[in-house]
Structure formats: C-alpha cells, structure tokens
Amino acid sequence: MATSNKVIITCAVTGSIHTPTMSPYLPIKPGEIAEAAIGAAEAGAAIVHLHARDPETGRPDQRPEAFAPFLPIIKQRTNAVINLTSGGSPTMRVEERIKPAEFFKPEVASLNMGSINFALFPMLNRYKTFKFDWERPYLEGTRDLIFRNTFKDIEFVLATCQNNQTRFEFECYDIGHLYNLAHFLDRGLVKPPLFVQSVFGILGGIGPHPEDVIHMRRTADRLFGDQYHWSVLGAGRNQMAIAAIAAAMGGNVRVGLEDSLWIGPGELAPSNAAQVKKARQIIEGLGLELATPDDARAMLQLKGADKVAF
Numbered sequence: 001m002a003t004s005n006k007v008i009i010t011c012a013v014t015g016s017i018h019t020p021t022m023s024p025y026l027p028i029k030p031g032e033i034a035e036a037a038i039g040a041a042e043a044g045a046a047i048v049h050l051h052a053r054d055p056e057t058g059r060p061d062q063r064p065e066a067f068a069p070f071l072p073i074i075k076q077r078t079n080a081v082i083n084l085t086s087g088g089s090p091t092m093r094v095e096e097r098i099k100p101a102e103f104f105k106p107e108v109a110s111l112n113m114g115s116i117n118f119a120l121f122p123m124l125n126r127y128k129t130f131k132f133d134w135e136r137p138y139l140e141g142t143r144d145l146i147f148r149n150t151f152k153d154i155e156f157v158l159a160t161c162q163n164n165q166t167r168f169e170f171e172c173y174d175i176g177h178l179y180n181l182a183h184f185l186d187r188g189l190v191k192p193p194l195f196v197q198s199v200f201g202i203l204g205g206i207g208p209h210p211e212d213v214i215h216m217r218r219t220a221d222r223l224f225g226d227q228y229h230w231s232v233l234g235a236g237r238n239q240m241a242i243a244a245i246a247a248a249m250g251g252n253v254r255v256g257l258e259d260s261l262w263i264g265p266g267e268l269a270p271s272n273a274a275q276v277k278k279a280r281q282i283i284e285g286l287g288l289e290l291a292t293p294d295d296a297r298a299m300l301q302l303k304g305a306d307k308v309a310f
Contacts, residue, residue, distance in 0.1 A: 001217075001220065002226050002227070002299070003226075003250060004295075004299055006288070006289045006290065006291035007251075007252050007288050008047060008231065008253075008291040009044055009045045009252070009279055009280065009283070009290065010046070010047040010048070010049055011040035011041075011045035011255055011272050012048075012050075012233070012255075012256035012257075012258035012259055013027055013036040013040060013049070013050060014027045014033055014256075015256070016053075017120060017258060018258070018261055019131075019135040019138065019139070020132060020135070021131045021135055022123070022127070022261055023261045023268050025261075026261070027053075027257070027272075028053050028058040030052075030066075033070045034069075034077075036257075036272045036273075037050065037074045037078070038078050039272060040256065040272040041293075043272075043274075044277070046081060046291045046293045046296040047080060047081040047108065047169075047293070048080045048082060049083040049085065049169070049254070049258070050067070050071075050082065050085065052070075057134060058131075058132065062088040064100050064103040064104065067100045071104060071310045075305065075308070079293045081107050081296050081297060081302060081305070082106050082308065083110060083169055084100045084108075084109050085100070085109070085110045086109050086110055086111055086112075086157055087111075087112050090147035091141065094148070094156055094157060101160075101161055102160050103309070104310050105164040105308055107167065107302040107303055107304070107305065108167050108169055109157075109161060109167075109168055109169070110171055110197075111169065111170055112147070112154075112171045113171060113177035113181050114174065114176055115150060116146070116147050116149075116174065116202075116204045117146060117203070117204030119142050119143065119203035120138075120139050120142040121141075122203065124136065124140060165307065166303075167303075168195065169195050169197050170195060171197045171199055172197065173199045173202055173205030174205050175206065175219055178196070178219050179223070182224070192224075193299070193300060194227060194229070196228050196230050196231065197231045198231070198232045198233075199232075200232065200233070200238060201236055201242075208234055208241075213249075217251070229252060230250075231246070231251060231252035231253060232245075232246040232254065233255070233259045234259070237260070237262060239275070240255075240278060240282065243282060247283050247286055253279050253282075255272075255276060256275060256276075257275070
C-alpha cells in the first residue's frame with residue numbers, strides 16, 4: 001500500500017440504503033444534501049461521496065437532473081473532492097447508474113467491483129410503519145436481490161468514463177472483488193494509484209470482524225503492493241470501530257449517513273459532520289494528520305476541481 005502520514009476522510013452523505021423513516025437527519029432534498037456535504041467538508045472530509053434522492057419521497061434518484069441542483073453549490077462553497085456514485089441503488093441497472101458520472105465528469109466516481117447479495121431486509125424488523133409507500137417493498141425486495149456488477153458492467157463503466165479523466169473509488173465488498181480489480185489492472189483498464197474502498201458489514205459481503213479487516217488489507221497488499229491507497233467503511237454500528245482499526249493500520253476512512261445512521265449506541269447521528277468530527281478525533285488521537293482536499297488530489301492523482309463539468 002502506498003503510504004502517507006495523512007489520512008483521507010471520505011463522507012458519504014445520503015446513499016440509497018437507508019430510508020426516510022429511519023432518521024429525521026437523513027438528507028433528502030437538494031438543499032439538505034448540499035448543506036450536509038458542505039458541513040462534512042468543513043468538519044474535515046477531503047472527499048464527499050454523493051447520491052441524489054427524490055425530494056418529495058426520499059427515493060433514490062440517479063437522473064443527472066436530480067444531481068444538478070446541489071453539485072454547483074457544493075463546488076462553489078467547498079474545495080472538497082466530489083465523488084459521484086455509479087452504484088446508485090442495488091435495484092438499478094448500470095446504464096442508469098453511470099449517468100451522473102458520464103454527464104458531470106467528476107474527479108472521482110465510485111465503482112462496485114463485483115455482484116453480491118445485498119440484503120437490507122433485516123431492517124424491516126425495526127419499524128412498524130413507514131413514512132412512504134415505497135420503503136417497505138424496497139427493503140423487502142432485497143431478500144431476493146442480486147446487486148449486479150458483472151465484468152461486462154464494470155467494463156461499461158470504465159469505457160463510459162475513459163475520456164473524462166475520472167478516477168474511481170473501487171468498492172470491494174468481499175475478497176473476490178479485490179481479485180476482480182487485479183484482473184482489470186492486469187488488463188491495463190485501470191491505472192494506479194488505485195483507491196480501494198473495503199466495505200465491511202453489509203449482509204451478503206465480508207463481515208466486520210477485525211480479522212476480516214486484516215484479511216482485506218493483507219490481500220490488497222499482496223495484489224497491489226504500493227500501487228494503491230486503502231480506505232475502509234464499516235456499515236451500521238461497526239462504522240467507528242473499523243475506522244479506528246484501519247487508521248491504526250495506515251488506512252483511510254469513510255463515514256457518513258449512507259453507511260451508518262448512528263453516532264453512538266442507540267443514538268442517531270445528528271449530521272454527517274458529527275460523524276466526520278468523531279472520525280477526526282480518532283485519527284488525530286492516533287497522532288495522524290488529516291488530509292486536505294488538495295492532499296487527496298495529490299495522493300490519488302486527480303485531475304482537479306477546475307476540470308469537472310459543473
């Protein structure tokens with residue numbers, strides 16, 4: 001793994017996993033998403049990872065038109081690296097999911113590195129009623145859902161963005177996804193330095209045990225050597241524990257309400273910024289330094305905010 005004494009915090013501010021019933025603090029409307037991203041950047045996030053939602057119902061919305069109201073605001077008010085999802089929602093096909101990155105040509109886009117069962121249905125047990133009609137069937141549908149990311153899908157994303165100078169946050173939910181990424185590296189379809197985001201605790205992917213974190217790190221080291229920067233995200237209550245483990249091992253961290261709605265046991269996070277601040281305390285408590293957006297650009301060899309299309 002490429003080493004640095006600076007730690008990148010990525011903040012994923014809304015995502016497509018959680019539904020509006022689950023937290024009153026989940027950003028839904030464009031203005032809320034913009035303010036959440038700006039607050040996270042001010043708290044210390046170098047990268048903001050962005051999804052869009054229908055402003056009336058909170059349902060995931062991957063149309064470029066849904067991103068357009070908040071992207072210029074974030075760019076004008078922060079220096080943060082903007083990362084647009086190509087994961088969208090597990091219920092969407094890749095042709096729909098890639099549209100925002102294709103249209104806006106961001107510095108970074110996410111790219112899921114393999115198909116998995118992506119199970120959200122256990123969350124149904126926590127709620128008796130839902131604010132919107134779409135929420136219950138959306139969660140229940142994941143009992144029989146494969147989040148499709150075939151080799152053809154990945155090739156499609158890479159080909160679609162090949163002229164954009166967009167780099168990728170390679171999301172790896174299991175060990176096999178690292179080998180998939182190594183395959184694309186061997187073919188010359190992706191270029192180092194790779195930004196590898198290891199995802200822990202999604203039902204259907206690798207678990208959140210510390211040994212799982214170590215196994216991911218060791219496998220990535222063996223496959224990529226000094227050609228990659230490692231980052232982690234822990235889903236739900238695992239968020240900060242996994243962030244602490246990875247930071248102590250020289251990794252970068254991702255937090256945000258996409259990945260966890262919580263700030264402590266039984267306590268909802270009041271904002272994305274609150275999670276960033278807590279991650280920052282962990283990092284600085286280890287004697288490490290936070291990466292600025294420009295540090296992240298240098299580490300990941302990004303094209304720069306002045307070259308994006310918004």
